Amino acid sequence: MKPTLRLRNASSLAGKALKPSAALQERVRRPAFLNKLARAEDLAPLFKNDDYIGWSGFTGVGYPKMTPTAIADHIEANNLQADPATKKKFNLFIGASSGPEVEDRWARLDMIARRYPHQVGKEIAKGINAGRIAFADKHLSMFPQDLVYGYYSLNKKHGDPKRPLDWAIVEATAITEDGHIVPGASVGATPEILQTAEKIIIEVNTRIPNLEGLHDINQSFTPPNRLPYLIVHPRDRIGTTSIPVDPDRVVAIVESNKPDNTGPNAPENDDSRAIAGHLINFLSEEVTAGRLPKNLLPLQSGIGNVANSIIGGDGPFEQGVD
Structure with missing residues (x-):
């Protein structure tokens, strides 16, 4: 089934053709995509209540800025959330957290019905x-496969039944001649979000460098169709330098020039240092009892002031491999 929305000349939504900047022309190497150039504010009314959006x-890197902001502006300017008949709430799927100026704003405007799989806002x-937002935490490595399986869209009431997501809004630093997407400094679940979306909006960010290569x-191939990763040398690749995309599902290109917003980490405090001290004492006792080696096992610290306090704490541990 082909997407129901067609924006072959997306710029016509704005009432006149849009002229791409020189930077955008350099980044978008598939000329036909420039015919789909659109303003984010003209795309905002196309999003319907209960849409599934990826x-x-x-973690605040490589997320779309223009279109989500325009959708929030449209809802706020038209006071849509005040009337149950016009209120819009979306099912939002992101590989991890994203910038607070878009994601937290959506939450503040009560625009999020469901949110998967991880958030810090x-x-x-x-x-x-x-109880306004349905949420279930999920290990980030498992989320893309579950999205492809269709677990998150079992109760989806509209759209293409073969596509778990109605929309994918993704940031790119370039688009290749084949129409493939070169991401920014993060990838996460972007390939699977693109794979499962009925309609795709690409925000090409010309503020940041082209990270091609x-x-x-x-x-992602779901079991039992997985293939082995044939890695025998540090220079070996398991895939490609860009994300394949079906050009027919790309409905709009939006130029972006906004930076990522990772935000500062919370500083260490007495509570975080106390928590770190308890954990370090626990690990020390495990080493003393012989249940852990002195160099410990591989540990993932996570992010935040507690993780920083743990990493910066003192303990009777050694570097190296036993």
């Missing part, structure tokens, strides 16, 4: 705790 990005946490992207 964003690119990972204060406004989203408020919405979850108040940096990535090694493997398309």
